[in-house]
Amino acid sequence: MRALMHGTHLRPSATGAAQRVMRRVSLSAALVTAALALAACGVTPQTVLEPTTEAARASHWLFMVVFWSGLAVFIVVEGALLYTIFRFRRRRGDTLPAQTHGNLKLEIGWTIAPTILVVLLAAFTVPVIFANAQEPEDDAVRVEAIGHQWWFEFVYPDLGVVTANELHLPVGKPAAIIIKSEDVLHSFWVPALRGKLDMVPGRTSVFRILPEQTGTFQGQCAEFCGTAHALMRFTVVVEEPDEFDAWAAHQLTDRVPPTSELAQAGEALLTPAGCALCHTIRGVTDIGTIGPDLTHVGSRAHIAANTMGMTRTDLEHWLRDPGDMKPGNLMILPRELTEDEIEALTEYLMGLK
Amino acid sequence: MATTTVSVRPNTYAGTAWSWITTVDHKRIAVLYFVTSLAFFALGGVEALMIRLQLSRPELDLVDPDRFAELFTMHGTTMVFLALMPLSAAFFNLLVPLMIGARDVAFPRLNALSYWVYLFGGIFLNISFIAGGAPAMGWFGYAPLTATEFADTHAVDFWAFGLQILGVSSILASINFIVTIINMRAPGMTFNRMPMFVWMTLITGFLIIFAFPVITIGLVLLLFDRYLGTSFFLYQGGGDPILWQHLFWVFGHPEVYILILPAMGVVSDVLPTFSRKPLFGYAVVAYSGAAIALVGFGVWTHHMFTVGLGPVADTAFAISTMAVAVPTGVKIFNWIATLWGGSISLRTPMLFAIGFIAMFILGGLTGVSLGSPPVDTQVQDTYYVVAHLHYVLFGGTIFGLFAGIYFWFPKMTGRMLSEGWGKVHFWLMMIGFNLAFGPQHQLGIDGMPRRIHTYGADMGWDAWNLMSTVGAWLIGLSMLIFAINAFRSLRSGRDAGPDPWDGGTLEWSMSSPPPVYNFAEVPVVDDRYPVWKEKRGGGHTGAVVTEPPVAESDHEDDEPHIHMPNPSYWPILVAAGMVLAACGLIFHQIFVLLGALIFGISLIGWIEEPPG
Numbered sequence: 001m002r003a004l005m006h007g008t009h010l011r012p013s014a015t016g017a018a019q020r021v022m023r024r025v026s027l028s029a030a031l032v033t034a035a036l037a038l039a040a041c042g043v044t045p046q047t048v049l050e051p052t053t054e055a056a057r058a059s060h061w062l063f064m065v066v067f068w069s070g071l072a073v074f075i076v077v078e079g080a081l082l083y084t085i086f087r088f089r090r091r092r093g094d095t096l097p098a099q100t101h102g103n104l105k106l107e108i109g110w111t112i113a114p115t116i117l118v119v120l121l122a123a124f125t126v127p128v129i130f131a132n133a134q135e136p137e138d139d140a141v142r143v144e145a146i147g148h149q150w151w152f153e154f155v156y157p158d159l160g161v162v163t164a165n166e167l168h169l170p171v172g173k174p175a176a177i178i179i180k181s182e183d184v185l186h187s188f189w190v191p192a193l194r195g196k197l198d199m200v201p202g203r204t205s206v207f208r209i210l211p212e213q214t215g216t217f218q219g220q221c222a223e224f225c226g227t228a229h230a231l232m233r234f235t236v237v238v239e240e241p242d243e244f245d246a247w248a249a250h251q252l253t254d255r256v257p258p259t260s261e262l263a264q265a266g267e268a269l270l271t272p273a274g275c276a277l278c279h280t281i282r283g284v285t286d287i288g289t290i291g292p293d294l295t296h297v298g299s300r301a302h303i304a305a306n307t308m309g310m311t312r313t314d315l316e317h318w319l320r321d322p323g324d325m326k327p328g329n330l331m332i333l334p335r336e337l338t339e340d341e342i343e344a345l346t347e348y349l350m351g352l353k
Numbered sequence: 354m355a356t357t358t359v360s361v362r363p364n365t366y367a368g369t370a371w372s373w374i375t376t377v378d379h380k381r382i383a384v385l386y387f388v389t390s391l392a393f394f395a396l397g398g399v400e401a402l403m404i405r406l407q408l409s410r411p412e413l414d415l416v417d418p419d420r421f422a423e424l425f426t427m428h429g430t431t432m433v434f435l436a437l438m439p440l441s442a443a444f445f446n447l448l449v450p451l452m453i454g455a456r457d458v459a460f461p462r463l464n465a466l467s468y469w470v471y472l473f474g475g476i477f478l479n480i481s482f483i484a485g486g487a488p489a490m491g492w493f494g495y496a497p498l499t500a501t502e503f504a505d506t507h508a509v510d511f512w513a514f515g516l517q518i519l520g521v522s523s524i525l526a527s528i529n530f531i532v533t534i535i536n537m538r539a540p541g542m543t544f545n546r547m548p549m550f551v552w553m554t555l556i557t558g559f560l561i562i563f564a565f566p567v568i569t570i571g572l573v574l575l576l577f578d579r580y581l582g583t584s585f586f587l588y589q590g591g592g593d594p595i596l597w598q599h600l601f602w603v604f605g606h607p608e609v610y611i612l613i614l615p616a617m618g619v620v621s622d623v624l625p626t627f628s629r630k631p632l633f634g635y636a637v638v639a640y641s642g643a644a645i646a647l648v649g650f651g652v653w654t655h656h657m658f659t660v661g662l663g664p665v666a667d668t669a670f671a672i673s674t675m676a677v678a679v680p681t682g683v684k685i686f687n688w689i690a691t692l693w694g695g696s697i698s699l700r701t702p703m704l705f706a707i708g709f710i711a712m713f714i715l716g717g718l719t720g721v722s723l724g725s726p727p728v729d730t731q732v733q734d735t736y737y738v739v740a741h742l743h744y745v746l747f748g749g750t751i752f753g754l755f756a757g758i759y760f761w762f763p764k765m766t767g768r769m770l771s772e773g774w775g776k777v778h779f780w781l782m783m784i785g786f787n788l789a790f791g792p793q794h795q796l797g798i799d800g801m802p803r804r805i806h807t808y809g810a811d812m813g814w815d816a817w818n819l820m821s822t823v824g825a826w827l828i829g830l831s832m833l834i835f836a837i838n839a840f841r842s843l844r845s846g847r848d849a850g851p852d853p854w855d856g857g858t859l860e861w862s863m864s865s866p867p868p869v870y871n872f873a874e875v876p877v878v879d880d881r882y883p884v885w886k887e888k889r890g891g892g893h894t895g896a897v898v899t900e901p902p903v904a905e906s907d908h909e910d911d912e913p914h915i916h917m918p919n920p921s922y923w924p925i926l927v928a929a930g931m932v933l934a935a936c937g938l939i940f941h942q943i944f945v946l947l948g949a950l951i952f953g954i955s956l957i958g959w960i961e962e963p964p965g
Contacts, residue, residue, distance in 0.1 A: 044813035046800025048731040059727040066725055069716040074725050077685060084692045085699070085707060088628070096889070102634040106690065107683070111637075114682035121725065125675075128727040133664040134461050144687060179661075185499050187659060187734060191800050195730025198659045200595060202588020205661040222659075222734040222802045226498060226910040227418045230805030235396065274402040308808070327418050344819050 030082025038214045039142045044339035045218045048191040054211045055194040060130045065124055069117065132194070136176035141169065144178045147199035147221070149184030150304040150329060151292055152226035161251040162280075164292030170244035171214050179205045184226060190219035190236050198223055211238040216301075227328025235307035254283030255295045255352050269341055275332035281352070291331060298352035304329070315346045363868040375920035376459035378869060379446045382468050383765065389472055390436050396471065396479070397431035397830070400424045402829050405789070409822035411810040421806035422489035423508075424483070427491025432513065432614065434519045437746065440754050442467070442523075443614035445530050445554050448766055450859035451867060452548045454539025454876045461534040461918045469928035474489045474518035481511035484939075488512035491778030491804060493601050496586035496594035501579055504657025508940045510579065513572045514935040520565045520572075521931070527558035534558075539859075541878035546550070548881075549632055552639045553786045556646050557611055558850070562609035563650070571600035578940075595660060602653035608660040610649040612746055613713075614642055617684060617754025620706045623756045624688055627703035627853050631882060634687040641680035641687075648677050658726040659733045667726040674724035681717050682847050686711060700774030705756035708783055712748025714740060719794065734804075737797025743790045755782075755835075762842070763849030767865040770846060774838040781831035788824025794816035857882030870915040887964030921962060926955035 090203040146153040154167045169175050181199035189196035221232035258264045270276045278291035308314040319342045322331040407416040458464050470779045481487040488496040498748040534555045545915040574585040584590020584598045598669045625632045654670040719741040725731050763769050852861040863886045934948030
């Protein structure tokens with residue numbers, strides 16, 4: 001009797017008002033969701049869903065296996081949950097339900113079911129782990145990818161090329177990416193090419209990338225590395241082998257001497273303005289090793305670890321106040337540059353093709 | 354007949370501020386834990402809302418990057434160590450003695466010490482905001498961003514000492530509850546008759562005392578690096594930053610189960626009550642909890658699949674990680690089977706408990722996908738992981754603990770929370786939660802890394818981010834509604850009476866709030882649901898004492914002669930000494946001496962305190 005008393009629903013006066021509020025809120029939430037979902041169908045250059053190499057496709061395939069099997073489990077289990085709630089919802093006049101304590105067969109059954117799923121999943125996973133761990137070939141293009149706060153340095157030890165934030169690879173040739181860090185943890189990640197690998201100071205890791213498609217692919221640091229972590233991006237340019245060879249050959253040359261008077265004035269500023277302390281521009285100065293090599297900076301599509309364009313406006317903005325667009329970054333101007341100096345340096349740097 | 358008991362409310366919580374400072378009563382300590390952990394929960398929530406505001410649109414400049422890093426570091430640290438763990442501890446305190454038929458915990462003063470250490474530790478951590486900046490290296494404090502070279506303020510020291518202090522609190526509380534559960538069960542309360550929440554408390558206790566020493570070691574080594582110039586985590590001196598990752602995650606993964614198991618315990622007791630059926634497969638649910646805990650110690654490098662530990666290590670940890678899905682799945686099936694054939698009443702606690710199951714399923718499934726290293730290396734450190742962990746720790750833990758709050762609020766306070774506003778809270782939180790974290794799966798798949806303070810408009814992430822921010826603010830609104838509901842109900846909520854939900858476990862046999870001594874006569878238990886058995890005519894078991902003799906009177910003289918421990922001010926002094934010493938290591942050495950002195954004298958005072 002007492003139990004029955006407690007079973008009856010009590011409706012405090014607040015319920016009516018609360019339900020009205022509720023209805024309004026859920027309606028507007030649904031509208032917002034729908035509107036935003038429509039707006040969300042845009043271009044996502046860093047998606048993991050467009051693999052272009054065997055390794056990335058293997059990850060993607062496995063992701064799809066887990067996704068679809070997970071979705072099936074999700075539908076079955078959530079469905080069972082909801083069905084149970086609606087079917088056994090308390091009704092007026094309910095008596096005490098049967099007091100079942102368990103059922104050995106059922107419990108063995110639903111221990112075995114997830115076990116089978118997990119074993120299958122492991123069986124799919126393990127071969128991919130080993131396939132993706134394949135060592136690069138001896139004749140692979142070797143590139144050291146070195147993480148810095150907050151930019152990527154790329155050194156081709158066999159070719160002698162040193163560049164930054166724009167990795168060039170020949171299509172169809174395996175590359176050995178030798179991953180290092182100069183300061184803190186970073187992570188090398190280009191979703192279209194393969195999963196990420198952390199850049200750990202004091203440690204060298206190597207992975208193999210065999211690009212199959214030409215094009216430019218977005219990458220970004222994926223391990224928190226301090227203030228400007230969000231602004232540490234890079235691109236990988238995959239090109240035909242002859243284009244790659246031409247690019248590498250050009251990168252090996254000294255800087256293109258400035259021709260215009262303005263650009264020459266810019267070059268003359270390298271030492272007095274302090275640039276040379278950190279940056280190497282071969283043919284002019286090679287003492288700076290802290291910042292990116294700028295010998296051919298004008299040939300790159302971006303500056304500031306791919307967060308600004310190689311355009312006059314962005315470059316001037318950068319030289320005026322490097323900390324404005326990229327707070328925390330370690331480029332320190334020994335003194336504020338005058339507008340004339342900024343114009344000259346911009347002209348000069350853009351000419352360093 | 355219920356009407357005769359509801360008008361009587363024992364003055365369990367009456368008394369001056371001093372009586373709260375010196376209290377050793379588990380119910381009062383539970384209240385302190387609830388209030389403090391919910392306050393820190395609000396703080397962590399505000400931090401989250403600021404994070405979401407900054408990310409609502411591309412290239413916003415509302416929060417600068419360093420402040421942003423402080424926010425996400427402190428959001429994680431606060432939610433894990435200052436909100437969810439202590440909120441679970443609040444439930445341990447409130448419920449364990451009541452559920453096992455004990456008058457208090459095994460070591461009441463130690464219990465008070467755990468609380469004060471927690472409170473002071475939490476304040477200590479947050480002082481960093483006004484003392485030169487909060488920690489800003491992420492809640493898992495990866496080396497070498499914690500090294501003096503990259504963090505030359507005291508922020509990391511606040512964090513490291515703060516976690517050490519909080520670890521002391523957690524370990525002391527765990528020892529206390531393990532001893533209480535093993536030694537102080539009422540006659541007949543065998544392990545196989547314990548409420549599932551008590552089971553999960555016991556398992557969580559063991560997890561804490563095995564997991565916390567590992568981070569303690571890690572933090573000691575880190576502090577050596579910072580204070581004494583060693584190089585445990587610095588490669589220049591022969592150390593290895595990866596060592597920190599191992600130490601952190603050997604602790605950190607069990608920590609996830611420390612956060613989820615108590616909520617699973619809550620749900621395992623709420624579901625039977627509102628289905629009017631016993632928990633299905635009791636033993637299997639208990640053992641699968643233990644299995645999750647055990648396997649939880651062998652999965653840590655799944656947080657490190659991108660480090661490059663090699664295919665053999667990745668394979669081993671992928672398999673152990675996937676294996677967790679089995680006991681977890683078993684629990685979910687048993688919960689659904691508990692509902693099956695029941696008489697289900699969708700009162701607020703039940704809604705939250707069902708919400709827990711529904712959301713936790715999704716968190717578990719994305720967890721399986723992350724257990725597969727080739728998948729993980731793509732989505733690790735992206736918003737996919739942020740989504741996953743929030744489906745487990747918010748969709749799981751927070752939904753589960755709110756089920757507990759709505760369920761036991763009447764027991765703790767003697768008043769009911771408004772059912773209507775409780776449902777508004779539930780639905781708003783459910784919608785807000787899925788709006789906030791659902792789109793983050795897509796953001797991760799679209800390549801958005803974690804812990805970035807801004808993103809370009811060219812990345813195609815704006816709409817999902819805006820959606821997520823709207824959801825987060827809906828969650829905030831739902832919490833505001835909860836807070837108002839709680840305050841109003843405390844003043845003018847309906848009288849709860851001893852047993853508002855037709856409960857089956859021992860805590861429903863006594864007045865709400867329970868009298869100071871809990872049980873006037875120690876119950877004898879012969880069933881998993883002794884109160885159900887009694888109410889349904891199973892004979893007098895001694896379990897149900899509907900009218901405790903004291904409840905009729907407010908005069909202390911009339912109390913039955915039940916010996917309860919005396920209040921003590923030594924616990925708060927010991928805690929104060931400990932935290933003062935930590936302050937000294939940051940501000941001035943003199944406080945180390947002073948703190949140690951207070952600590953030592955108070956310990957002696959504690960030992961010499963005469964019995965009451």
